[in-house]
Amino acid sequence: MKRIAIQGIKGSFHDIAAHLYFENEELDMVYCDTFSELFQTMREESNTLGLMAIENTIAGSLLGNYELLRSSGTDIVGEHKLHIQHSIMCLPEDDWDTLTEANSHPVALMQCHNFLSHHPQLKIVETFDTAGSARNIKEKNLKGHAAICHSMAAEIYGLKVLEDHIEDNKHNFTRFLVLSNPLFADDLRDRxxxxxxxxxxxxxxxxxxxxxxxxxxxxxxxxxxxxxxxxxxxxxxxxxxxxxxxxxxxxxxxxxxxxxxxxxxxxxxxxxxxxxx
Amino acid sequence: MKRIAIQGIKGSFHDIAAHLYFENEELDMVYCDTFSELFQTMREESNTLGLMAIENTIAGSLLGNYELLRSSGTDIVGEHKLHIQHSIMCLPEDDWDTLTEANSHPVALMQCHNFLSHHPQLKIVETFDTAGSARNIKEKNLKGHAAICHSMAAEIYGLKVLEDHIEDNKHNFTRFLVLSNPLFADDLRDRxxxxxxxxxxxxxxxxxxxxxxxxxxxxxxxxxxxxxxxxxxxxxxxxxxxxxxxxxxxxxxxxxxxxxxxxxxxxxxxxxxxxxx
The missing domain is CATH 3.30.70.260 (ACT domain)
Known part of the structure; x- marks a missing residue:
């Protein structure tokens, strides 16, 4: 079983990318609040791997993550490219006519700007995570709230998908790097x-x-x-x-x-x- | 008098950059909702100039603006580098103990992430503009709301600054390009x-x-x-x-x-x- 640290929670794009990269392997996920915490975890636990977004076809390079990577001393052992697609979801009892607010990470909200402009009744409220918005709506039973994130989060958190593929640009890919302590890097990569x-x-x-x-x-x-x-x-x-x-x-x-x-x-x-x- | 199109309103970073670049000149500003509208204005009015952000020391290149520039047929005739600093401001009768919500553009909110994490009582609500949040608070008399934007917006819209320099990273610079219809570009640049x-x-x-x-x-x-x-x-x-x-x-x-x-x-x-x- 591999232990993988990511920034984000269950159902986040990092989580999905990790499971696609290590398909058919059992994973022990470490869900971190920040990318700094991810590298802190890797420093403390030498056999924990990391998976981190590094660039996106629309937003470009994540300069902060480049800087963290450069100073971390970790080794890249793999990469994964994920097609970024967003869905809008809510509590099962809600529907279009009862929704008043859309929650998501600011980048996801920007990526669905056209879609949201056609739904001006939804107040746009930023949160710190895409899938976190879905979890929050379920846990706090937030009636009238919609979350924007990957459709897999709806399955995980028991929400209802109202519409899939609401992202403005259909050519939205994020490239993730798989990171390891240099001690174990050679075992993980196929030289x-x-x-x-x-x-x-x-x-x-x-x-x-x-x-x-x-x-x-x-x-x-x-x-x-x-x-x-x-x-x-x-x-x-x-x-x-x-x-x-x-x-x-x-x-x-x-x-x-x-x-x-x-x-x-x-x-x-x-x-x-x-x-x- | 020069006519300059920008994305944003009076008091926005684009507005401030335009007035610093053309200091001592009287400007007739065209405030556009989007960068696309800026280029549309320049196509319709051949003697209107444009000023547009192109890269930021933290966020990197604005890839969407590069693409708009490339396809626009306009000419770059100058550049300006602006130190990005944020302040938090509210109605004169509000203060720290009465504030419940912080409003700004998602990028500005991210740039003040550390500051905001020390004020968890403030619900973070994204808006489409930094200075627009200040204007909105004044116009709608939004008690309990704070706007995050350049301090100059407080002067323009009659708000009270609670704290200056709340940005996490003090080395935050944005580079703006000054654009012209090619017909007039040679008159504007000093060959x-x-x-x-x-x-x-x-x-x-x-x-x-x-x-x-x-x-x-x-x-x-x-x-x-x-x-x-x-x-x-x-x-x-x-x-x-x-x-x-x-x-x-x-x-x-x-x-x-x-x-x-x-x-x-x-x-x-x-x-x-x-x-x-």
Whole structure:
């Protein structure tokens, strides 16, 4: 049985992603209030894994989670891509004509903005969690309240789904990373099937420093699938780069890292894993 | 007098940024409900300028605004960086012991998460605008409600500030772009002082296509200050790149664009402007 820490509760998107990634395995879930608590749990329990959202096709990168990951010392051992779909649900005795309020996490509310604008009778009240809104409505028997979250939360908390697929954008995917204490990372990843890696490094603000690094990757047949620069707060002429690469030959990948390392500062390989479909 | 369209109302961060960028000029503001409406206004009135947030040091890039900008046909003629600070305010007769609810835009509420967690008596209710919450409290005489927004909104709407600087992160900056119809862009920018440009292009997913482009920029002494890749939805093996560059010599910049253009697809120069301090 694997022990997995996530931010969120039963029925949250993190919970759903964890169960899809580890399908057919029994999981012992640790439900954390915050991402910081997730990493705190992983520090205290070396054999507990983590699963954390890192980017979304609409909202972009979760910069705060990148920063937590970089400073955590954990290793990425896998990734999962989840199609984000929202449903609106309420107590079984409620219906459209009795609802007065919609509850969800602010990001989910924004993702259903068009849908909500067609239901102006619903007061929009933010909560700290998507599935948490469903649980809260059930536990406190909140008549007139609707929750917006994944339809699976309706099953878990005994609510009635009024409408599925209420998200504005149907191409909404979130990418999650599976994290492990480095001690156990090699047992969890299939070294022979690793074909993707996430890197973070800083570069001096000298002309062409990034193009040199990328040229070397090209010479070693390493492909970029994502690149994002971030200014380092308080150090304006230096930049942090988050890069995802894919490759066919892990040996060539390791060689390329050693080849670019002298041109970078603080190069960290955040993990090697198998790319999600 | 300049006519400027923004998303938001009087006292919003966009309004404040517009008045700081065009300091000492009289402005005729067009307050729009959405960013789409801003671009619609600019299409209908060719001499109306726009000012729009594009990225934030905490939240990252506003991907939706990048997409609107790319398809709008408008030109960037300037940029402004604003320090985002929040205050909590209420009706003059209210005080801490009479407040029951905090209203603001979901992003502002998230940015004051620590502060709000120390005031659990305040129910957090999201609204569509920061300054709009202040206006609403004044207009509807909402006793017990507090608004979270820039302190200037308290002056504008006659509210009492209870506490300033309630944002969790003090290094919160938003970068705004000043936009114009291309017909008038040259009158608005100081060609001789232009030292920054924003580009967007796609690249075929061939090995090293990005490193070739960046190498050419290096040969022409063009510096990257930002790079961000985005997968193109529905076209998985192609990527969209948003790049900001700075340069000393505008002629070399124009030459570099012509040199990289054949290696890219759909290269668009979104504007040339003077970098903000």
């Amino acid at each position: 022979n099937r690793a074909n993707k890696s996430s890197l973070v490094f800083t570069l001096p603000h000298t002309e062409g420093s990034l193009s040199s690094v990328l040229s070397i990757f090209t010479f070693y047949k390493i492909n970029l699938t994502k690149i994002q620069s971030l200014p380092i707060i308080g150090s304006e002429w230096n930049y942090l780069f988050y890069v995802d690469v894919t490759y066919q030959d892990p040996i060539r990948f390791h060689q390329s890292i050693e080849a670019v390392r002298p041109l970078t500062r603080e190069m960290k390989v955040l993990g090697e894993y198998t790319a999600a479909k | 001789n002082r232009a030292n920054k440009s924003s580009l967007v292009f796609t690249l075929p997913h061939t090995e090293g296509s990005l490193s070739s482009v960046l190498s050419i920029f290096t040969f022409y002494k063009i510096n990257l200050t930002k790079i961000q890749s985005l997968p193109i939805i529905g076209s998985e093996w192609n990527y969209l790149f948003y790049v900001d560059v700075t340069y000393q010599d505008p002629i070399r910049f124009h030459q570099s664009i012509e040199a990289v253009r054949p290696l890219t697809r759909e290269m668009k120069v979104l504007g040339e402007y003077t970098a903000a301090k």
